[in-house]
Amino acid sequence: DVKVTQSSRYLVKRTGEKVFLECVQDMDHENMFWYRQDPGLGLRLIYFSYDVKMKEKGDIPEGYSVSREKKERFSLILESASTNQTSMYLCASSSIRGPNSYEQYFGPGTRLTVT
Amino acid sequence: DQQVKQNSPSLSVQEGRISILNCDYTNSMFDYFLWYKKYPAEGPTFLISISSIKDKNEDGRFTVFLNKSAKHLSLHIVPSQPGDSAVYFCAASGKNTDKLIFGTGTRLQVFP
Numbered sequence: 001d002v003k004v005t006q007s008s009r010y011l012v013k014r015t016g017e018k019v020f021l022e023c024v025q026d027m028d029h030e031n032m033f034w035y036r037q038d039p040g041l042g043l044r045l046i047y048f049s050y051d052v053k054m055k056e057k058g059d060i061p062e063g064y065s066v067s068r069e070k071k072e073r074f075s076l077i078l079e080s081a082s083t084n085q086t087s088m089y090l091c092a093s094s095s096i097r098g099p100n101s102y103e104q105y106f107g108p109g110t111r112l113t114v115t
Numbered sequence: 116d117q118q119v120k121q122n123s124p125s126l127s128v129q130e131g132r133i134s135i136l137n138c139d140y141t142n143s144m145f146d147y148f149l150w151y152k153k154y155p156a157e158g159p160t161f162l163i164s165i166s167s168i169k170d171k172n173e174d175g176r177f178t179v180f181l182n183k184s185a186k187h188l189s190l191h192i193v194p195s196q197p198g199d200s201a202v203y204f205c206a207a208s209g210k211n212t213d214k215l216i217f218g219t220g221t222r223l224q225v226f227p
Contacts, residue, residue: 035217042218050213101213102164
């Protein structure tokens with residue numbers, strides 16, 4: 001079974017703090033993704049990585065950066081947290097091979113509150 | 116511009132009846148469609164998918180229908196069960212990309 005884990009289920013941070021969200025997958029997947037989920041807005045892609053040290057902006061990258069130093073690990077960084085970044089953050093991974101390459105596997109999510 | 120739309124934010128269905136969740140898209144280049152199910156405080160889990168070369172895919176109680184001319188897909192759940200109560204997201208992908216574009220979700224409630 002594919003397993004995607006996220007470092008925290010719940011996180012509370014203050015405005016202006018630097019925040020790190022970590023994601024690890026154990027299936028040797030090439031692709032990793034960071035989304036945020038907000039009511040009425042669905043899942044919106046923040047950043048995407050298709051290989052180590054490679055990244056691509058998603059639909060809402062402003063205020064975020066990412067790091068992928070190892071294949072299994074993809075980090076999302078909020079350089080200076082703001083209240084409008086309060087959200088559910090979801091990490092996902094997918095393989096580029098096989099008939100199910102479109103399918104993304106999600107972690108349990110991190111509920112981040114910025115006060 | 117929302118390329119994948121789920122116009123019904125919520126749906127309530129009696130146990131044993133059919134649930135029909137709808138999804139519309141605007142990009143005719145999409146070639147693969149997926150449905151995900153999400154419980155509160157959990158990540159989405161893959162449910163069922165369909166390629167654009169098909170018009171129907173079935174897996175147990177779940178069937179997805181694709182109408183390319185109308186740019187519309189639907190998920191049928193029959194019979195509906197209380198454990199099906201969740202938020203359902205449709206997603207689409209095009210050729211030469213590994214990214215998915217998600218709809219806004221429909222909250223399904225199945226009551227006894």
